[in-house]
Every structure is written in C-alpha cells, then in structure tokens.
Amino acid sequence: MSQVNQVKNGARFIKDIPHRESHDRCLWNARMRRDQTAQAIPEWEEMRDLASQIKEHTLSHLDHYLEEFEKNATANGIHIHWAETPEEHNEIIYQLLKQHNVTTATTGKSMTMDECDLRGYVEKRGMYIHEADLGECIQQLDNQMPDHIVVPAIHKLRQDVATLFAKKLGSDPDITDPHYLNGVMRAYMRKKYEKIEAGLCGVNFAIAETGGICVCSNEGDVDISQVVPPLLIASMGIEKVIPTLQGVALYVRLLSRSALGLDITQYTTHIHHPQPGQEMHIVILDNGRSKRLGSPDYWQVLKCIRCGACMNTCPVFRRTSGLSYEAVYMGPIGCVLMPSYDLHRYARLPYSCTHCGSCGDVCPVKVPIPELIFYWRGVDVDKHQSEKVHDAEETAAELMLRSSKTLAMGENMALWGLRNLPQWLLDSGLNPWADVHANPEPPKETFREYYRRNYKKIEFMNKTTDLHGFLSLNL
Amino acid sequence: MIDTSKARSAIFERIRAGKPAAVEAPTVPLYGWPGDKVENFIKQLEAFDGRAQRFDSRADAIAWLEKNVDWRNKRVCSQLPDFKGTVSAADYPDPHKCTDISATVVESHLGVGEMGSLYLTDAELGGVPAIALLCLDLFVLINEADIVDGLHTAYAAVKDTMREQPYACFFSGPSATADIEAVHVTGAQGATSLTALIYSAPQPPQRGSSHPDSGC
Numbered sequence: 001m002s003q004v005n006q007v008k009n010g011a012r013f014i015k016d017i018p019h020r021e022s023h024d025r026c027l028w029n030a031r032m033r034r035d036q037t038a039q040a041i042p043e044w045e046e047m048r049d050l051a052s053q054i055k056e057h058t059l060s061h062l063d064h065y066l067e068e069f070e071k072n073a074t075a076n077g078i079h080i081h082w083a084e085t086p087e088e089h090n091e092i093i094y095q096l097l098k099q100h101n102v103t104t105a106t107t108g109k110s111m112t113m114d115e116c117d118l119r120g121y122v123e124k125r126g127m128y129i130h131e132a133d134l135g136e137c138i139q140q141l142d143n144q145m146p147d148h149i150v151v152p153a154i155h156k157l158r159q160d161v162a163t164l165f166a167k168k169l170g171s172d173p174d175i176t177d178p179h180y181l182n183g184v185m186r187a188y189m190r191k192k193y194e195k196i197e198a199g200l201c202g203v204n205f206a207i208a209e210t211g212g213i214c215v216c217s218n219e220g221d222v223d224i225s226q227v228v229p230p231l232l233i234a235s236m237g238i239e240k241v242i243p244t245l246q247g248v249a250l251y252v253r254l255l256s257r258s259a260l261g262l263d264i265t266q267y268t269t270h271i272h273h274p275q276p277g278q279e280m281h282i283v284i285l286d287n288g289r290s291k292r293l294g295s296p297d298y299w300q301v302l303k304c305i306r307c308g309a310c311m312n313t314c315p316v317f318r319r320t321s322g323l324s325y326e327a328v329y330m331g332p333i334g335c336v337l338m339p340s341y342d343l344h345r346y347a348r349l350p351y352s353c354t355h356c357g358s359c360g361d362v363c364p365v366k367v368p369i370p371e372l373i374f375y376w377r378g379v380d381v382d383k384h385q386s387e388k389v390h391d392a393e394e395t396a397a398e399l400m401l402r403s404s405k406t407l408a409m410g411e412n413m414a415l416w417g418l419r420n421l422p423q424w425l426l427d428s429g430l431n432p433w434a435d436v437h438a439n440p441e442p443p444k445e446t447f448r449e450y451y452r453r454n455y456k457k458i459e460f461m462n463k464t465t466d467l468h469g470f471l472s473l474n475l
Numbered sequence: 476m477i478d479t480s481k482a483r484s485a486i487f488e489r490i491r492a493g494k495p496a497a498v499e500a501p502t503v504p505l506y507g508w509p510g511d512k513v514e515n516f517i518k519q520l521e522a523f524d525g526r527a528q529r530f531d532s533r534a535d536a537i538a539w540l541e542k543n544v545d546w547r548n549k550r551v552c553s554q555l556p557d558f559k560g561t562v563s564a565a566d567y568p569d570p571h572k573c574t575d576i577s578a579t580v581v582e583s584h585l586g587v588g589e590m591g592s593l594y595l596t597d598a599e600l601g602g603v604p605a606i607a608l609l610c611l612d613l614f615v616l617i618n619e620a621d622i623v624d625g626l627h628t629a630y631a632a633v634k635d636t637m638r639e640q641p642y643a644c645f646f647s648g649p650s651a652t653a654d655i656e657a658v659h660v661t662g663a664q665g666a667t668s669l670t671a672l673i674y675s676a677p678q679p680p681q682r683g684s685s686h687p688d689s690g691c
Contacts, residue, residue, distance in 0.1 A: 026657035043506055056498040063490045082483035092477050135654035158656050178655040189664055210638040220608055220650035220665020227604040228570045249630040250503055264590040264647045273641035286486045294493020
C-alpha cells in the first residue's frame with residue numbers, strides 16, 4: 001500500500017473553508033467543554049494519574065487479567081474467542097453469522113471491528129451489517145471511513161447529510177435540520193430493529209473480576225443491538241480488560257468528560273450474561289497488541305481508552321480532518337499508533353504535529369503522545385521510511401549540526417541564498433516552506449556576526465556575572 | 476464454532492514474553508460528590524434533557540402518572556405493582572415487538588446525583604431490557620433515599636449484585652446524538668424522553684434482595 005501523505009490530504013481540506021471552519025469549531029467547543037467539566041472536579045488530575053496507573057498495572061499483568069476475564073465470562077455463559085489477526089477475527093464473526101442464518105445485523109460503533117474492516121469482509125461474502133450509530137451510518141452510506149473515533153461524520157455539513165440521506169434513504173434533500181435528519185435515521189433503523197437477528201458491539205471496558213463488559217454510548221443503538229436479537233457478538237482488543245468493577249467508576253467519570261465535555265454518556269451499559277434464549281460471544285483481538293506490549297518504547301499506547309480528546313485539542317487534526325490520516329485511528333493517537341501497524345504506510349504521520357503538547361495534557365490516561373511522536377520520527381529516520389525530502393534534510397542537518405564551524409557555514413550559505421538566488425527558485429518546490437510563508441527580508445548579518453560585533457560591549461557589562469563565562473565560550 | 480485455542484496460546488505466549496515490569500495497582504479513593512444529592516440529580520438529569528418531578532409520596536407520583544401518561548390508543552408497559560399499564564414485560568417474550576410500546580413505567584433503586592443517572596437492570600425491567608429502549612417515553616420512579624452522591628458510591632453499592640444481571644445500565648437522560656455538526660438532538664434511537672418521578676417516603680421501603688446497599 002502506498003504511503004499516506006497527510007499533509008497533501010490535509011491541504012485540500014484546509015482550502016475547503018466552510019467544512020474546515022465547522023470541523024474546527026465543533027471540536028474546539030468539545031475541548032472547551034472538557035476543560036469546564038474537568039476544572040469543576042478537584043480530584044481530576046489525581047484521577048488521571050490513577051487511571052494511568054491502573055492501566056499500567058493491568059498491562060503489566062495482562063496474561064493474568066485476561067485469564068481471569070475469560071474464566072468469569074465463560075462461567076457467565078459467554079463464549080470467548082481469540083484472534084491473532086483481523087482475518088481470524090472476521091472469519092470467527094462471519095462463521096457465527098452464517099451458522100445463525102443471519103440476514104439482518106446491526107452494529108453499535110466498534111473501533112476493533114473498524115480496525116479489522118469486518119463490514120468489508122462480510123460484504124464480500126454477501127452479508128451486510130448495518131451501522132446503527134448515526135455518524136457511523138452516515139459514513140457507511142457514503143462509503144467513507146470515520147473522520148473521528150467519537151463523532152465519525154463531524155467533517156460533514158448538514159447539507160452533505162441531507163443530500164446523502166435523500167439519495168440513499170429517500171428523504172427530502174431540502175430539509176437540512178439535524179432534528180429532521182435524525183428522525184430519518186431513527187425511522188430507517190426502527191425497521192431494522194423489528195427483525196434483527198444479530199447485534200454487534202464494541203467494548204469500552206472488560207471487567208476481569210466479574211467477566212462482564214461495559215459499553216458507553218449515547219444513541220441507544222448499542223443497547224438495542226445488545227438485548228434485542230438472539231445473537232450478540234462483542235469485539236475487543238486484548239488491552240481493554242481492567243481488574244475490577246469499582247475501577248469502571250473511575251474510567252466512566254473520565255471518558256465522556258474527556259471526549260465531549262459531558263459528565264457521562266446517556267447509556268453506561270454492563271452486560272454480564274446473554275439474555276434468556278440469546279447466545280453471546282466475545283472475540284478478543286491481538287493484531288499486533290502483544291508485540292506493542294513487548295516494546296519498552298511504546299507499550300504505553302495500549303493505555304488509550306479511545307476518548308478522542310487528543311483529536312479535539314490538536315490544531316493539526318481540527319484543521320485538516322481525520323480523513324486526511326487515511327487511518328482507523330487518526331489524530332495524535334493515530335500518529336503514534338498507526339506506524340506500529342504499518343511503518344511504511346504511516347511513516348509520515350508523526351510529522352503532522354506542531355509539538356504544542358496539548359494532546360499529552362488532555363489525555364485522561366496519560367499516554368505520552370508528544371514523546372512518542374519523537375520516538376516514531378527517530379524510527380522513520382533510522383529506517384529511511386519518511387519522505388525523501390525529509391531524508392535529505394535530515395542527512396544535511398546531521399552534517400551541519402556536527403560542529404560550530406559547519407553550522408556557521410550553513411548560516412552563511414542560507415544568507416547568501418536569500419540575497420542572491422532568484423525569487424522563482426526561492427519560492428519553488430525546493431522550499432515547501434514558501435508555499436504558505438513569505439521569505440524573510442535578508443538581514444544585514446547573521447545572528448552570529450551580530451553577536452560577535454556586540455560581544456565586547458556585553459562582556460564589559462557583565463564582567464561579574466555568570467553570563468560572562470557563557471559569553472567567553474569560543475563561538 | 477472455530478477452535479481458537481491456537482491463537483490463544485500464541486497471544487498468551489507473546490504477552491508473557493514481553494509484558495513490562497510489574498506496576499503496582501493503586502488504591503482508588505471512594506470519591507464523593509459535593510452538594511445536595513437530590514438537587515444535583517435533578518440539575519444533571521435536566522442537563523441531559525431528562526425531566527424530573529418531585530412528589531411528597533409514592534401515591535402522588537402514581538396519581539401523576541395516571542394523568543400524564545399518553546393513553547390514547549397506546550401501549551403502556553408497566554412494571555410497577557401499583558400502576559397498571561396495558562401491557563408488561565411478560566407480554567414480550569420476543570423483544571423485537573417492543574417497538575409498539577409508547578410508554579414504559581419502571582422503578583429504579585439507585586440514582587446518581589453526580590450525573591443524574593438512573594440504574595436499571597433486568598430485575599427492574601422484567602427481564603426484557605428492550606421495554607426501556609424501544610419505547611417512546613420512559614418514566615422511572617425513584618425513592619429520593621435511593622439517590623447517592625457520586626458514581627464511585629453507586630458502583631460500590633452494586634458491585635456484588637451487578638454480575639447477576641444480564642443487563643445493567645445507568646440511564647442518563649433520553650437517547651441523544653450530536654453527530655451532525657455537533658447539534659444536540661434528543662431522541663436518537665432509544666427512548667425519546669425520560670422522566671424521573673422522585674418521591675419521598677416516610678419510611679424506607681423494603682428493598683429487593685438484589686440491591687442490599689442501594690440506599691447508602
């Protein structure tokens with residue numbers, strides 16, 4: 001697969017001003033609401049520490065807690081399956097659907113199923129799974145990946161949805177009120193619910209001590225998919241397990257507040273057994289997670305609880321859209337997670353970052369995203385996976401920064417270039433910086449020259465200070 | 476069913492070989508939530524577009540229901556011993572059929588002031604959770620003594636009993652979505668309204684055995 005060029009994809013979205021402004025505004029509002037709710041809770045920062053520690057504790061005893069979860073869930077009458085790869089995950093679910101002769105299945109938003117492209121897999125085999133979450137359904141009907149893990153269609157304007165629903169669901173293309181569009185969706189899904197034979201869902205937290213799962217959602221579609229049909233299949237990554245039910249309280253208090261600045265989701269649901277007459281299965285997916293766990297450098301990405309706070313706060317994400325990452329996990333967490341899925345394909349993502357550090361500040365479980373961005377850039381450079389021009393720049397920088405002398409040469413060359421090269425060359429593709437910036441007026445001298453010229457004067461003024469020692473370094 | 480034991484051993488083998496050095500489990504304090512529990516509950520429930528009505532007695536709450544539930548050619552599903560609907564959960568051996576319910580009336584034994592949440596399980600929903608999901612209007616009675624301060628207290632109250640329930644959910648307002656331009660729309664796919672009927676009782680009522688701690 002070709003390498004994702006987020007910069008190029010994002011540039012297209014930036015030029016689309018109405019969509020970009022709406023995306024930016026909606027997500028920044030969520031971030032501001034997050035701050036408001038978080039600041040009203042005195043123990044908020046303490047909770048983030050605890051949530052991080054519980055995840056670290058669980059991950060460092062993951063075999064133990066997975067075994068405990070499996071034992072208790074099995075005792076509760078739930079069938080547990082293990083999948084090393086997306087193919088195995090999809091095949092397990094496909095076979096279950098086939099054995100039950102399922103023709104209508106609905107799914108409440110599952111990231112793991114998206115990660116495995118379950119829908120695509122079963123569609124190729126003649127089966128259709130209906131996304132029941134409004135945002136996911138919009139994206140499914142539009143044959144597009146989600147833009148955001150919490151609000152999948154937030155990059156669309158209401159007109160886009162009205163046009164799409166008119167085409168696919170026969171609604172009025174001129175009515176763009178979200179209340180009306182939600183009504184169209186509700187009526188469409190109600191017809192499915194009358195006859196669903198299987199429901200699928202994701203898992204926010206799997207509770208080891210009780211063998212149950214907790215799912216947090218707003219629309220009711222997840223719960224309907226869970227309790228109405230005779231077959232329920234949940235899908236989760238191995239890192240979703242937490243030790244105790246009491247621990248769920250801490251994560252639920254953090255999750256929706258971090259995601260959208262709301263105190264809780266409308267439905268905080270726990271399933272511990274199948275309903276009478278129902279069959280329930282949980283597929284536990286690895287897909288590289290156990291390998292990630294074994295990396296001393298980036299195992300902490302597994303702490304992520306998929307709240308999306310890092311996306312809402314990211315100045316790059318908000319203005320370039322989630323689709324520009326061409327990844328299941330987008331935004332800051334995507335930049336540090338996707339390269340571990342496919343280094344070549346996602347090697348450029350860690351460069352889509354301004355180093356503001358905001359993602360690290362809002363993460364409810366303290367995934368060190370800013371540090372991991374640097375880690376992955378290092379890996380890209382070492383393995384020559386990033387853009388060719390980056391590679392050349394990095395090689396040149398390494399040479400230039402080797403000594404004070406070579407750096408001085410570089411500075412002089414840059415000044416000479418600014419003064420003497422023709423404008424068309426300075427603004428050409430060799431200098432992508434000039435795409436959106438004007439080149440500066442060439443200064444009279446380099447900073448180093450300026451510094452030397454004023455050196456004597458400063459030395460005199462600071463004779464007795466520490467600065468003296470610093471200034472007398474051989475520059 | 477596909478045998479996945481081979482995948483299981485491979486996954487466990489990699490976890491055991493690579494898991495990070497043991498990190499100790501922290502102790503999580505039972506954080507409370509300041510302020511008046513019932514007032515917080517009402518404020519938060521309303522913030523989630525839920526409605527709250529307060530009554531001096533359970534009888535008053537029931538009388539209010541008689542008057543305010545929409546009876547016109549509608550199916551009213553009640554799980555209360557002292558309020559008779561037109562149907563009950565027992566009439567729905569097939570939960571798919573619950574789409575014809577207009578109003579569902581149930582009682583919760585645990586409310587959460589911090590979020591305005593109402594805890595409902597199969598026990599309160601007559602073993603058919605769909606009655607609270609596929610109905611249009613959801614009415615939930617709650618004794619004000621059953622409202623606790625915060626979510627930690629709520630989980631502590633149910634930690635020994637939740638496991639017995641196939642379905643257990645904190646309902647916080649009616650279903651909602653903000654998926655189109657972040658415009659908040661109440662009434663997504665679950666119930667389109669949720670009304671809490673909070674009553675005070677001179678004496679704590681007998682509680683079901685599945686909720687021994689729910690009043691704490």
